[in-house]
Amino acid sequence: MNTKKWKSIGTVLGETNISEFYFSLKNYKAKKGDIITTESKVPSSEGKIEEVTVWGKISSIESSNVFFPTEAAQELTNENINIRDTILPTTRDELICKVIILGFTLKNNLKLMPLNYPVRPAAPVSYPSSEDVEALLISDLNSEHPLFIGSLLARDAVKIKIDADNLVSRHVSIFGMSGSGKTVMVRRIMDELLKKKYPMLVLDIHGDYLGFIQKQKKLYPKNEVKLFYPNLSVSSDDKEIIYTLIDKLGNSLTDPQKDFLSSLLEKVKYEGGSLLKYIELLVRKAREYASDPSKSFKNIRPASMYVVVRSLGQVAKKLKNMEQTNFRHRQKMSKLKFEELPDAATEPEKIINKGQLSILYLKGYENLPASAIVSILLENLFKHRQEVEEEIPPFLTIIEEAHNFIPSRSEDKDNLPSVDTIRKVITEGRKFGTGVMIISQRPSRLDETIASQCNSQIVFRMVNQKDQRATTRDSETLSVDDSKQLPNLANGQGIISGQVVNFSLPVQIKFDAELINDDIGNENFISAVENWDDKESVKQRKKFAKDFSNITSIDRRRAN
Amino acid sequence: MSNERDIKNKIKSNSSLFTNFVKNAVSASPKVQNNFLDVSTQVALTVQKILEDADLILNLEYKGKDFWSENKCKTSCFVDGGVDKTSIISSAPLSIRTGSYIVKPDAADKNREFFEESMVFLGDLYDPKNELYDFAEDDFDEDQMLNKKKDGARIIFEAVTIVKHILLNRKFDYCFLHGPIEATVMPFTVMGFPTFTKFAVENMLPFYSKNKLNAEARHFINVYLEALNSIKKSKFPIYGIVETSNSAPYIKNLLFNYKSKGTISEKDFKNTLATIKKYKITDSHLLEIILQSGQAIKPLEVKKQIQGFGVTSGSAWEDKMDSFPSVHIGYIKINNHSAPIRIETLNPPKNLIKDYEYILATAKLLPNYGFPVGLNVVDKFAKIPNWMSKASRKYYATHLLKQAIRSKDQNTISLAVKILSKKVRSWRNRPLGGLAR
Ligand SMILES: Nc1ncnc2c1ncn2[C@@H]1O[C@H](COP(=O)(O)OP(=O)(O)OP(=O)(O)O)[C@@H](O)[C@H]1O
Ligand SMILES: [Mg+2]
Numbered sequence: 003m004n005t006k007k008w009k010s011i012g013t014v015l016g017e018t019n020i021s022e023f024y025f026s027l028k029n030y031k032a033k034k035g036d037i038i039t040t041e042s043k044v045p046s047s048e049g050k051i052e053e054v055t056v057w058g059k060i061s062s063i064e065s066s067n068v069f070f071p072t073e074a075a076q077e078l079t080n081e082n083i084n085i086r087d088t089i090l091p092t093t094r095d096e097l098i099c100k101v102i103i104l105g106f107t108l109k110n111n112l113k114l115m116p117l118n119y120p121v122r123p124a125a126p127v128s129y130p131s132s133e134d135v136e137a138l139l140i141s142d143l144n145s146e147h148p149l150f151i152g153s154l155l156a157r158d159a160v161k162i163k164i165d166a167d168n169l170v171s172r173h174v175s176i177f178g179m180s181g182s183g184k185t186v187m188v189r190r191i192m193d194e195l196l197k198k199k200y201p202m203l204v205l206d207i208h209g210d211y212l213g214f215i216q217k218q219k220k221l222y223p224k225n226e227v228k229l230f231y232p233n234l235s236v237s238s239d240d241k242e243i244i245y246t247l248i249d250k251l252g253n254s255l256t257d258p259q260k261d262f263l264s265s266l267l268e269k270v271k272y273e274g275g276s277l278l279k280y281i282e283l284l285v286r287k288a289r290e291y292a293s294d295p296s297k298s299f300k301n302i303r304p305a306s307m308y309v310v311v312r313s314l315g316q317v318a319k320k321l322k323n324m325e326q327t328n329f330r331h332r333q334k335m336s337k338l339k340f341e342e343l344p345d346a347a348t349e350p351e352k353i354i355n356k357g358q359l360s361i362l363y364l365k366g367y368e369n370l371p372a373s374a375i376v377s378i379l380l381e382n383l384f385k386h387r388q389e390v391e392e393e394i395p396p397f398l399t400i401i402e403e404a405h406n407f408i409p410s411r412s413e414d415k416d417n418l419p420s421v422d423t424i425r426k427v428i429t430e431g432r433k434f435g436t437g438v439m440i441i442s443q444r445p446s447r448l449d450e451t452i453a454s455q456c457n458s459q460i461v462f463r464m465v466n467q468k469d470q471r472a473t474t475r476d477s478e479t480l481s482v483d484d485s486k487q488l489p490n491l492a493n494g495q496g497i498i499s500g501q502v503v504n505f506s507l508p509v510q511i512k513f514d515a516e517l518i519n520d521d522i523g524n525e526n527f528i529s530a531v532e533n534w535d536d537k538e539s540v541k542q543r544k545k546f547a548k549d550f551s552n553i554t555s556i557d558r559r560r561a562n
Numbered sequence: 563m564s565n566e567r568d569i570k571n572k573i574k575s576n577s578s579l580f581t582n583f584v585k586n587a588v589s590a591s592p593k594v595q596n597n598f599l600d601v602s603t604q605v606a607l608t609v610q611k612i613l614e615d616a617d618l619i620l621n622l623e624y625k626g627k628d629f630w631s632e633n634k635c636k637t638s639c640f641v642d643g644g645v646d647k648t649s650i651i652s653s654a655p656l657s658i659r660t661g662s663y664i665v666k667p668d669a670a671d672k673n674r675e676f677f678e679e680s681m682v683f684l685g686d687l688y689d690p691k692n693e694l695y696d697f698a699e700d701d702f703d704e705d706q707m708l709n710k711k712k713d714g715a716r717i718i719f720e721a722v723t724i725v726k727h728i729l730l731n732r733k734f735d736y737c738f739l740h741g742p743i744e745a746t747v748m749p750f751t752v753m754g755f756p757t758f759t760k761f762a763v764e765n766m767l768p769f770y771s772k773n774k775l776n777a778e779a780r781h782f783i784n785v786y787l788e789a790l791n792s793i794k795k796s797k798f799p800i801y802g803i804v805e806t807s808n809s810a811p812y813i814k815n816l817l818f819n820y821k822s823k824g825t826i827s828e829k830d831f832k833n834t835l836a837t838i839k840k841y842k843i844t845d846s847h848l849l850e851i852i853l854q855s856g857q858a859i860k861p862l863e864v865k866k867q868i869q870g871f872g873v874t875s876g877s878a879w880e881d882k883m884d885s886f887p888s889v890h891i892g893y894i895k896i897n898n899h900s901a902p903i904r905i906e907t908l909n910p911p912k913n914l915i916k917d918y919e920y921i922l923a924t925a926k927l928l929p930n931y932g933f934p935v936g937l938n939v940v941d942k943f944a945k946i947p948n949w950m951s952k953a954s955r956k957y958y959a960t961h962l963l964k965q966a967i968r969s970k971d972q973n974t975i976s977l978a979v980k981i982l983s984k985k986v987r988s989w990r991n992r993p994l995g996g997l998a999r
Contacts, residue, residue, distance in 0.1 A: 068942055069663075069939045069942050069943060070939075071927075071928055071931075071935060071938055071939075073927075073928050073930050073931065074927045074928060074929075074935055076929055077626065077926055077927050077928075077929045078927075080626075080929075081626030081627050081926075082626070082627050083626045083627045083630050084627070084630065084631065086634070086667060086668075087627075087630035087631050087633075087634040087667050087668070088630045088667055088927060088935075089638055089665045089667060089927070089935065089936050090927060090935060090939075091663070091665065091675050091939055092671075092674065092675070093671050093674055093675055094675065094677065
């Protein structure tokens with residue numbers, strides 16, 4: 003580290019302490035989020051005085067032209083005078099930077115230590131070279147398994163890495179408004195973890211991760227990438243879930259009707275397998291009971307039983323609809339091979355396996371069934387990790403659009419089964435190697451317990467104040483200054499904080515263009531319209547539309 | 563031009579003359595109070611009449627946008643000094659610096675504007691080893707003397723800053739000083755006013771080697787005179803600009819000229835001067851009423867240092883007063899709601915109207931205050947920033963204690979500690995000659 007080569011960019015101001023200082027910055031020499039240094043002296047434990055380099059991060063910059071009198075603006079406007087023609091100062095913006103001290107390093111040793119003696123006022127502030135900043139960050143991260151995610155914001159040469167061990171065991175939340183770059187970031191992390199053969203399970207609602215399947219041969223020849231579609235198969239243990247599903251998806255039932263439903267579930271044993279089949283069986287059985295009420299249900303009126311029959315029919319219809327919607331979506335991507343989700347209770351290794359990425363494609367499913375599917379799946383996988391004879395390796399679960407699975411209680415979504423499951427997985431996950439990554443546009447709508455269990459955070463652009471507040475509330479490491487920056491971030495720029503790094507850092511995430519699923523370029527509506535060609539059915543309809551409308555108009559003609 | 567009723571109304575409608583009078587009314591006799599409005603109206607009418615008669619009133623032109631696009635190629639320099647107000651008991655800290663704001667609007671960013679710090683002093687005037695003034699055992703009231711020393715230093719620093727620009731052959735179209743171009747030197751002629759150190763003079767006026775810098779040559783009066791003479795030789799116009807006048811040099815001289823010409827009788831002259839004095843009427847007061855926004859009055863030559871006046875009389879420096887250059891004083895009224903500003907030069911302006919219009923335009927950029935904006939800018943620059951003041955206060959505190967400790971005298975040390983723990987400047991038991999003894 004050659005500190006002599008660093009450019010001087012300013013001077014430490016005023017009164018300093020051991021946690022922060024201010025300095026006046028020369029024009030355009032540094033930006034918010036930059037890492038800077040100042041030379042200082044600290045007393046060592048042996049009573050010697052040691053020359054050290056103090057490292058800090060610019061947490062905010064204020065610019066003011068102290069020399070520009072506000073009154074002048076008035077005259078400039080009134081008289082339409084160009085300020086550049088006048089003697090008013092235009093280039094003397096005073097830049098005052100606030101610096102959060104990260105720590106100090108000794109000569110020839112990049113270990114960052116906490117500062118215990120204030121920096122010197124009037125000391126010069128330097129802009130360390132990119133190599134040195136990167137070296138410091140790496141040495142400070144001290145990670146056995148660093149993951150490359152991008153570069154320090156607007157300082158391309160400084161590559162940023164995060165600690166994989168903390169990432170997979172301590173849970174991460176990724177927040178930001180729509181289009182801010184969350185998914186791009188997740189794909190970046192997945193790319194790195196795939197190379198490390200770490201098993202992953204992604205709950206993909208939009209098909210954002212299908213690119214991994216398409217590019218598997220080319221980019222991840224040593225990995226397996228599996229694409230599953232959900233299969234609502236439940237076991238008899240999941241009776242509660244079945245009940246909830248029927249209760250919530252069907253018509254609302256009165257108490258006697260509910261009693262009948264419970265008894266029905268008791269009587270008609272479920273042997274595992276497709277839930278839809280089971281419900282269809284329930285419909286048949288219920289109808290039987292209703293047509294011959296004396297047989298087993300003496301105190302329930304047949305009318306009530308028919309209500310339950312209708313309700314069950316409703317549920318069956320809905321489930322079938324969702325399955326079909328999901329199927330139609332899958333069909334559109336004929337090149338991709340979808341497999342039915344294996345039963346996690348009996349064949350977990352088909353889902354979680356070393357080097358394997360499993361994508362569960364949930365498109366078309368409503369919240370509740372999707373939640374049920376996820377709940378059952380994670381519950382089973384977790385059990386396998388919990389058991390003494392582990393059948394599957396540790397793995398990471400990636401939950402996109404997490405507000406669908408773990409809504410906050412205040413959201414008043416009837417308790418989704420996935421909330422309890424994920425809460426359990428996340429609180430005990432550290433012990434069992436079941437890390438979770440939560441991705442959401444609306445952190446304020448997430449279950450607070452779960453969100454606060456995420457020890458690392460990556461936050462992208464966020465304008466909504468409620469969400470900003472939720473984000474800082476759940477984070478111990480994101481500062482107020484950081485959160486002020488959130489609305490101004492551009493695509494792919496995020497602030498990363500928590501245990502995967504040692505101090506919060508603004509990062510430009512590397513964009514892996516090749517990981518985009520190019521089968522559905524669904525963000526480009528304009529070109530979609532440009533290349534639009536009506537479907538055959540629509541063409542036919544349009545062909546005759548004129549004729550029919552003629553008929554109608556003639557028909558309506560008044561006789562004269 | 564205004565008639566009698568106009569003028570009366572103007573005076574009543576919150577002119578500074580009226581406000582000032584109301585402020586002092588308590589102390590004025592009932593008769594003075596009664597007559598104030600009529601008398602001042604009459605004085606204003608008379609002065610206005612003379613100004614018109616002598617054709618002294620100028621109508622300046624101001625076309626904001628066009629003016630600046632025509633004048634953006636001009637280089638202007640604005641000079642001001644800043645003095646730190648810090649004070650600690652038993653030491654007389656002085657942080658002083660002068661700054662220049664130099665701007666050429668149409669230059670590229672890099673060369674458009676410069677802020678220069680020309681003269682800096684950071685020291686303790688009670689410290690015998692201070693590098694500014696020779697140490698003198700002063701029996702004169704110490705507070706007053708201290709203020710004089712600070713003022714003297716500021717005045718010299720500002721003048722010397724301009725001299726440096728001249729010596730460096732800077733290509734300015736204009737140079738403006740915040741304050742009189744020539745200060746009244748009378749306060750520094752008092753007995754016991756210390757001389758500048760050799761070191762200080764050598765730094766201030768490197769070319770000034772008269773009599774090997776003997777004590778007399780290093781006295782404020784001689785050093786300042788030397789600086790003024792250099793300023794007078796400048797190739798570019800240099801103006802001192804004063805916000806408000808609290809005296810009436812212009813009017814008095816105007817009347818004097820008319821008396822000399824024989825237009826006013828000796829008696830009328832004397833009486834009018836007495837009236838002006840009695841009612842505390844100043845140039846600013848009267849011209850505020852007489853002039854319209856954008857009007858100026860042509861400069862009059864005025865002697866700033868008057869021989870045989872006040873304290874100076876009988877002083878060792880009395881003869882010197884005549885050697886000081888005379889000053890050309892004019893006024894410009896920038897807007898309707900502020901008093902006209904005073905414009906001073908050592909030489910009669912060569913391009914009077916152009917120059918005054920330039921000053922008017924720079925002051926229009928500070929539309930409410932009505933003062934050249936460049937001077938406002940440099941004022942902020944020269945001002946010792948707060949954090950500096952704090953730093954300097956700490957510097958003095960430790961400096962003082964160090965001196966005490968070096969003396970190894972327990973009493974002195976405990977005294978120093980006591981002093982440091984006091985905040986107000988009420989301490990009167992300063993050991994003579996400072997603690998270093
Ligand atoms: N790091 C990046 N570098 C360059 N472009 C990026 C980056 N991150 C995101 N983008 C751009 O922004 C687009 C949207 O990003 P992404 O799909 O990650 O958003 P998102 O936060 O997941 O949004 P949503 O909440 O709607 O899913 C990307 O397709 C890409 O064009
Ligand atoms: Mg996304």
